[in-house]
Every structure is written in C-alpha cells, then in structure tokens.
Amino acid sequence: MARFIVRRIVHMLLVLWAISVLVFLIFNVVPGGGTEGQVLRIAGRNANEVTREQVKKDYGFDQPMYVQYYEMMKKTLNGELISYSDQRNVRDEIVKGIPATASLVIGAGIIWLTVGVLFGVLSALYAGKFVDRFLTGLAMIGISMPVFWLGLVALYYLTYKIELFPPGGYVPLKEDPVDWAYHLMLPWMVLSVLFIGFYSRLLRTNVLDVENEDYVRTARAKGLSERQTLSRHTLRNAMIPIITLFGLDFGATFGGGAILTESIFGLQGVGQYTAESIGALDVPPIMGVVLYGAFFIVLLNTIVDILYAYLDPRIRLEA
C-alpha cells in the first residue's frame, strides 16, 4: 500500500509538470507574434514602453524558450506573477479568494453529496414506484437548469421579490458565522442542484446494478437484514464511483471552477477572480488561476486514487 501511495504521488508531480509546460506553451508560444506578441500578452495592450521593456527582460522573452519557461515558473511559484493592468499580485488575489471559494464549495459539497446519495438510494429502493419517478423527474429538472439561469431566477424571486436572502456578497466566517451562512445559503443550493441531479441518477443505476450481484444474494442468504445488506454490501460497492466523481467535482470547483455561481452572487472567490481576469484578457492572472485549479484537480485525483485502493482492495494489486 505504501508503495502504491508513493507511486501515485510521483505520478501527480509528473502530471503537474506536464500541465505547467502546456500552460506555458498555450499562453506564450501557441498564439505566435514573436517576442513582441509575448510581451504584449503579458503586459497588456495598454502598457507603456517602460513596462514592456521590463516585462521582456523579467520574463526572458529575448532568450531561448527553456529560459522563458524557467522564468515563468519561477515567478509563478515564488508568487511574483503580477497583473500589469492593475499591478495586483496574482498570488495575493488568489489567496484572498480562497476563503469564499472554500466556504462555497465545502458547504455545497456536503449538501450535494448527502442529498444526492439520499435521493439515489431512495430512487433505487423504490425503483419504478412513485418515489423513484418523482425523484427522477426532480433530478432531470435539476440537471436541465443551467446555473446562470437558476442563480438569477433565485436571486430575482428570493432576494428581490420576497427579500428572503441577501442579494449576494461574502461575509467572512470569523466576522459573523450566522451572517456567513445566511449569505451562502442561496449559492450553496444553486451550486448543489446540478450535482444532486447527476449523483442521484448515477447512484440509482449503481445500486440497481450491485443489487443483482451474486454477493448481495449471498448477503441475504447469510441472514443479514435488508439494512445490513444495503449498507455493508450494496452501498459499499455502489458508492465507489460516486467517490471518484465527488473528488473530481470538488477539486474542480475548489480550484475556481464555480465561476458562474461565484460571479452571480458576487462572492469574490477564486472563480470570480478567474471570470474577471478572462473578461479583461489579463494573461498573468489567467495563467495563475489555471495552474492553481490544475493543482487542486490533480491533488484531489490523487487522493481519490489512494482512497479507491483502500475501498477496493483489488486495485492495490494492479498498481
């Protein structure tokens, strides 16, 4: 098992390195335009002569490509990446956004996992009956509603029309926990809806599949109660793919992927920072956020892999 973990971590570092090379190539080499083009992309179109010379020197754009890559990574890892449009440090901006993003994603993650699993299990237990049809309909509606639409509709009706929730913004947890939760309630729900739909559908299918497995029949033949059979045998196996999916979705949203939800509710998290940087075509922050996001996705992936090996002993052999 220890060897397996070490291998996964080495793997993770390799993937991260590959991503950094790709990010470098995509933002600096692929668009073309020579040295001039590279400088313009980093410094922005409105930068003056002095800034442009500075960028050219700092990033080594007059030197070979491996030097450019090295300079770029050094800046990124040392937290020296700056946006030249507003002179703000990219790392500081990302760090500033993490509490809001973390609050949103952890809260929503708990909601969508719990409710998704609950709906999925109920759907499977009452397959074909009213409960199942009702929940299936609900899941379909959830999956079909885009976040930008649902978010706006929720804002319009629940904050503008009946003033049940605040119209957005983020209150730090340390300042006022109640207000923190109050402000996040709506974003949590809006972000969860889609995932609940997907998770409940997936789990329903998995549970029904596993129910047909011989070992579930064995569990019943052993004299286990329905509840024991469900929790120790059916769910234990049916949950494995859900764990994977959760790891990936959680990593992606934590890494700034909840762009729409954060922007609609003005949470000032990493996702909103991403959206604003993309809107302003500000390349250094975009690069920073992409690397930051990639890190979380790869990290969560590795954690899921390790968890997987724990949950399914057959995987340890193959590694």
Next chain:
Amino acid sequence: MSEPLLSVEDLHVRFNTEGGVVHAVDGVSFDLARGEILAVVGESGCGKSVTAQTIMGLTRTTNAEHEGSVRFRDRELLTAPNSELRKVRGAEIAMIFQDPMTSLNPVHRIGDQIVEQILAHEELPEPEARKRAVELLDRVGIPQARERMRSYPHEFSGGMRQRVMIAMALSCGPEVLIADEPTTALDVTIQAQILERIRELRETEDAGVILVTHDLGVVADIADRILVMYAGRIVEQGTLDEIFYDPQHPYTWGLLGSITRIDRERPERLPAIAGLPPSLADRPEGCHFRPRCPHEFDKCPEKPPLEPRGGAAGHCDRCWLSPEEKRAKRMVQGQIGLGSKGAVA
C-alpha cells in the same frame, strides 16, 4: 419415514416479465429428511435454481408470485415475513451458490464475511466469532486459516472461495444445506473435494442437503434420492438406483444417455438431447418434453400426472408410456438412451 425436515408442496413461482409470465416452477412437491442428500437435476433453465432459492425466500422480487407451501419443521417459509425468514437464512438453512468467483463480496476480507454471518444469528463477542471462523476455514481445508482470515476474495482461487462459501454455510450449524450447482464452476479435482465436504456435513451434522446440479456424475457419487426437473415440473423422482437403473421418463433416458463413459467404447458423436428446453413463458400443452421426444404419441398433449407407474411407491414419473413400452424403448444400442426422432419415425 419420520417427519420430514423440509417439505415443499405444490410450489409455483411465476415471474411477470416483458416477455410474458414466466412460470419457472410449476407445482413442485418434495420432502427432505434429515441426513438425506436430495439431488435436483435437469438442464439449464428448467427451474432447479429458482426452486432452491425460493425455499430461502431469495426470489422475493417485485415481479414474482409464489403459491403453495414450503414448510421447514413446523414453520411456513413461503409466506413468512422477511424478519422471520432472516432468522432461518444462514442459520437453519444455509446455501452455497454456483459461482464462487462472484458470490463473495470483493471489498471485504474473507474473515469478516464469515464473522458477519455468525454475528447475524448469535449473541457472541466478536473474538469468539473470529475463533469459530478460523476453525471453520481450517475444517474446510484452507491452509493457514488464521492468516487467511485477512485475505480478500481475489487472493483466493475458485476452489478456495467455494470452500469459504461452505465454511460460511456451516458457520451456524444449519439443518438444511442447499447447494446450487456448487461444483459447476470448478475443475474436477476440486469438485471431488467439495463434494467430500458436503458429504461430511451430512454425516457430522445430520443435515439434509439439496444438491442442485446438471452433472449426473456428481449425482451418482453422492445423492440418495433424485428429482428430475424439466420446464418447471418434476418429471421423475426416485432413489439413486431407481433413476439410474430403471429410469421411466424419456427425458431421464436422454440425460443418462448423454453421460460420456470412460469404460465404454467412444461413440462417434457424443449423444445429446436434440433441441432446447421450451421457454418457460410459452410451454407446450400436456407433456412439456413432447416436442423433443422421439416417442411422442397421441396421448402426450394431455398433461401426465406425476405418479408411480409400476415400480416402487416412491418412484414416480410423468410419462404416458406403459412400463413395458418404456423398458423396450429406453434401450439404444444396448444402453439407456433417448434415441433420435428421425430413427424412430
């Protein structure tokens, strides 16, 4: 014979499917005594496994309908609530399944899976249950049983897994063991070992065993009494000797004729019963075997009852032919066999 341990009476199991109502078990009755090994034989899809699983209530799906009675000692199992049935399953009636590769949960340790069953039925501290599990593994011939408790199923071979299944089945000292094709997925040497364990159980626990199989070699080895099933019905029942030396139903002749024997001259083609069993959703009127039987005559479209037809009282069959005709027709080239439709016509 004393009071039977398990008594199945006029059991019907139907499944409502998209392809119509599948009448998987059609009026099956039999008794099982203590210390008896009862073999249920027939081709795939003739209702053997469904009969076996219904005894334990494992066919209680939403689309299933049951009729008749399954009595275990003084309790009716067919209509018993799940909570009642749960106490019988695994404790008083235990089951071994066909495919040991898939019958154990891949994510739990072998030991935990056995302990789980013991704890489901007995108020016992866990270390006690573990100790018993080790003894059981030892008893079914798993070497280094104590260490092997921590293994996962994928670390075991098929034969070892089936032995684990047997250990599990034995864990609460059952009075009835239902073995549903326990050796089908295993190679021949392992088969012999598994059968030896089943025989042992009969000897030591005085348990009744229902052995579902399509392997007549296994049956000849171990069974006391035989039920031959075809298309959901029992077509012949009798003792081992009665079935093997004086078979009454043409289907039984066909089964016996299709055994290859090492002590006889090798036939040019392996004899087989031509055709396939009918779909259980759409069976022919009267004798279900009629379409495949070379000896069909004008009485066959009428349903033959299962009754003794000249012979011992317990030896029943469902064939309209007279005992004399049967004796004449079952011999094909000096051996028992079905013959072929073309040859007769």
